[in-house]
Amino acid sequence: MLTRFIFCLLALCCAGYAGASLLSSHAIPAQYMQTTEDADIWAQVGDKVISVGTVQEGQILAVVPTAADYYEFRFGFGTGFIDKAHLGPVAGKQRVEDRLGDLNKPLSNQNLVTFRDVQVYNAPSSGSAPFGTLAENLRYPVIARLKDRLNQTWFQIRIGNRLGYVSSLDAQQDNGIPVLTYHHILRDEENTRFRHTSTTTSVVAFSNQMTWLRDRGYTTLSMYQLEGYVRNRMNLPARSVVITFDDGLKSVYRYAYPILKKYGFKATSFIISSRIKRHPQQWNPKALQFMSLSELQASQDVFDVQSHTHFLHRIDGYRRPILLSRSYHNVLFDFEHSRRALAQFNPHVLYLSYPFGGYDDKAVKAANDAGFHMAVTTVRGKVKPGDNPFLLKRLYILRTDSLETMSRLITNQPES
Template structure:
């Protein structure tokens, strides 16, 4: 009877449309809605200072002030806007500039031979992005590696901008300055290291179990159980400090240099799919306007929500998972592989590639009833090797997270991404340094996992 009931529940999900994913912010237009019909760019000159807008994370916002009498490659269209290269993607200038005379064709200019452009795709290949910088204030972009050179634009605060190269040059006082070379409007510009901070990576936080202190009797000595008080303080800090919570899909975009992200950014992940996360984490995240990735063990989804029992590990039901999709991006934590062998080692180590692939594909089929876009995987107990990585790739995933500690940095392998444990005992000052862009990485050692 239980098998029949589970089948009926799954069929119900299919025919009632629960498979459709819920977008995080419906009111924000997507990049696709802004795409040009004819994305052809022409070298143009800006005759009046104007604000450039771009998508940073999910939000369309002001990102730069472009200065007059400066040249950029921009689209020429009769549509609603002009499109200009900004960071890893595009920036937008509102319509009407051609009619108002803000742009003038380069043919009427006397071009500065010192200006270098990246309009040719073959030239762009010579300038690969190798790191990011973070703006914390209005940041001048100069036309040369000299603060006396003309400013071409100003980047606004809280941006994570791609860097093409870094050069050390002495100023007039003999002091050495690092200069970051960047591209804006397919034009090379230069930013002083004194005005920005180098990007030290994106923190991906991992949580498992959330309990009130008064009801935690069986999980007091595990690092993977977080008190509700500490979790609330940590999430409220992120909100008040202006951190945007990212999807792992955006983290992938950070790695493959396809999206623009804010300087203050963090990704939240929850492993296993426990009922305590739905009971305590979900309402808080929803209230704060935050989102997270939920890695679910698909074989342990319950047919109905169990009566709350904090002394045991309870897993979420289909109904709980369905109703929490406005906050959680539901991804796979395997189907039957979340087990230990007789030697207390993750069972994934003793499984052949085809067995791992079949398990992940089965998990994906189940979870697609909740989220059709299955792209991320969390290794059970953090255990992985090259065989597991190869199997995850073969199953169709595009990234995977481990329990190795550290931030995600440009160049990291997408199928072995690091995460960070924030503990209940961490003072909020330590948590702030952990998620911040501090020079010294803050990690918690000697993690005790409940098995």
């Protein structure tokens, strides 16, 4: 039965199941049931359905019946699944003792992250009865942080309409998802013109950085998934990163694309739509060349095409982004033009990268009015739940940065 259960969940995921479930319907009310043995629980995390922990024997959960071999219950920002064989009627006159006020309390803009399997308790005390476990490599939404009588911090969470507590000694506070920024990539031996520009990365450095991410089990997220994170709508792994490329340069297709494809990584390519070439150009490492129609189409198994404006990727006589001196209507027209021009590659052009990181209130309003869902800047930092979706921060990993520097930037450390 377990094999069939897992197969059903994987089928849901492959069919594009993204958290919509019976839990969102009021037609079938949730009912409390009790685990008859220790039970594995599953949920969609990112774009995969995975094992996310266990619930111990004798615990009570609010579940929704389905026609399949599993029940559904609330897990994080989405839906969890538990095999029906592990649940039965609540024994005797037991009832859930959780305070209704806490269960109705909205989630905070805060998560915990797990880097190993961690114990979940029924009360904020390691001496209380265990509820179950959360698996390693999860982000999980927090309702509140509490202190016990020994001044130890506990994360209060919600699973299946039950309150659970995780010690801060076992899990960390989520300090945000890194969004990495790249532009130009060249081999050292051919880089005679751009060696001293911070936006040019060597092929060796980029390959080493992607290998570092792969070896440490990082998941590469789409901007759509990052939006789910910012808006508290989606369960994501603890080890997550977003990889972005600005401009749409040919060097990215030539060098970054095969490396990313080899590792099964996804990335976002913010394209200047007016600079797309009709035909591929002959390679010239001394020039800034842009991808062609066919190169953009051929790399869509790795790159999600999004907007870097149409004609606004220029600077004025004072070396300021020209976007800052244009009227609201000019900026709005350009943003809308870019979305239309890129629709041939992606019907969902919903994300924007401001040229040269330049933005003002006018640009933010135009981005929203043009139909974008989020926009990224060049302001240094990680993205956190509740951030302004049109002012998202990013990180640069330079060609000269060591992997130790990369580790400090990317791992779940507080920002200095």
